[in-house]
Amino acid sequence: MTTVPEHGLPQRGFAETEYEDRTRSTQSAMLVSKLDAILLTTEPEIRYFTGFHTQFFESPTRPWFVIVPLSGKPIAVIPGLGLAGMQATWIDDVRTWQSPCPEDDGISLLADTLNALPARFGQLGLALGQESILRMPVRNSQILAERIALSFVDCAQLLLRQRFVKSSAEVEKIRTVCQLTSAEFEALPQHTAMGETERQIGQRMRMNLLARGADSTPFLVAGSGPGGYDNIIMGPNPPALGGR
Structure with a gap:
């Protein structure tokens, strides 16, 4: 994920250990907050945990999802056109759907993935509070809430605190x-x-x-x-x- 430095600049990207440390630190905070998983939908959050970098986030028409479970590596649930790019990161579990698909733009796949996770606390973290946005149609978030066994809980401050350090x-x-x-x-x-x-x-x-x-x-x-x-x-x- 890193390359040879250019013109004396630092290496591009980060070593895999950087993403491992970020994930472990976040998972420790998740345990304290009693979250079974965190769902990431925005470019800064997804890039922070995966290293996935694409200009395609400039397009508002396709949602992208990454799940940080309470233990283990993050899981990517993304449009198929991002498969090769995500596979080039440290993420092993990459699940895709054919997008755009207005009638079901990844929601069924996302719900199935979340429902398959261990549910210790029954809570899913989403950045819903101050300085946060949900990068998916509001109606799709409502459908997701109806299809999963986990309740939505705001984790915006948890994510901010992780990135402060x-x-x-x-x-x-x-x-x-x-x-x-x-x-x-x-x-x-x-x-x-x-x-x-x-x-x-x-x-x-x-x-x-x-x-x-x-x-x-x-x-x-x-x-x-x-x-x-x-x-x-x-x-x-x-x-x-x-x-x-």
């Missing part, structure tokens, strides 16, 4: 991306001139960040104007520096 490998990656971003901000005045637009400057900054080793810059805000900027969430915008 960073491993040394995570810290290394965070440090690296912060350093390369800081270096680009420091260099910004050297390739910025009055008369250029925020969009031109932002475009160049994105290109430079990619050249320094960043994977992407999904959140790049730009603001300028007499007296400073008036927000921290918009832009880059068309007006040129010094032109207002």
Whole structure:
């Protein structure tokens, strides 16, 4: 799951032991919270426990599921087009359905998988609370609740607490991306001139960040104007520096 470092950057991805540690730590918290399993539906959660990385999460039309049982490795229940990608991770148990299938988009397969798990406490954890979303149709979640023997329980805070504590490998990656971003901000005045637009400057900054080793810059805000900027969430915008 890791590759040779590029240009002195940390290895891409994480070692299998990283995912094993994350799973074991979460399962210990699940035991305390009396959860038989946790159902993951969003890209950050699924990637955190599996290492599965695909741009296809940009499409909202297909649900993806990963189950973290109280013991053992996670189980993936996913559309068939993700089979090869998930098999390239540390996950052994990958179950698929032919998607899209509006009449039953994985719900029967997911319910069967959950019902086959040992039910010690009768509770299934789902991220339902603050700072969480459920990445599946609401109606499908209702159907799932009707078809399984487990009751839904919010585990949003449990998952957040697990991710609060960073491993040394995570810290290394965070440090690296912060350093390369800081270096680009420091260099910004050297390739910025009055008369250029925020969009031109932002475009160049994105290109430079990619050249320094960043994977992407999904959140790049730009603001300028007499007296400073008036927000921290918009832009880059068309007006040129010094032109207002």
